[in-house]
Amino acid sequence: MSYHHKRGILLVKKYLPGYGVILIPAYDSDKEKMQKMKPDKPYLFTLSDKRNPRHHRKMFAIFRAVVNSTSEDIFPDEEAVLAWVKWELGYVKPLKVRDKKIYQVESISFSTMGQTRFDGFYKKAVDLLAFLIGVDPQELEEGSLQYM
DSSP states (O other), X not given: OOOXXXXXXXXXXXXXXXXXXXXXXXXXXXXXXXXXSOTTOOOOOOOOOXXXXXXXXXXXXXXXXXXXXXXXXXXXXXXXXXXXXHHHXXXXXXXXXXXXXXXXXXXXXXXXXXHHHHHHHHHHHHHHHHHHHTSOHHHHHHHHGGGO
């Protein structure tokens, strides 16, 4: 199996009797990258759980469904829905500017939020938005499929 991703090496955690926990390449392309690494040379890896692009697109389909279910005065576009959801769910970080405390909404980009954290954000966002427009969360998810 070959899988092409732009950067990094995708590793899978396995247990190997006699050795304990090891990390092995997930795909042939990752194995090839590892074979190019020099022996006895230290490498630094940053751990993150791989994001699912389809799940990210599904989130924005839900935002489009909400935009189409509400007045333009409430949410003019998907970015407005996203910003509001982040604020309401507390995905903000405080900043101090000129002795004043302000808040900046956090990013949900692939590089800043892994899949596990995104799963939590997604679930809370769907629940919040479903409540806002008066539908069941499952109904909102199913209704958003037409916007994918």
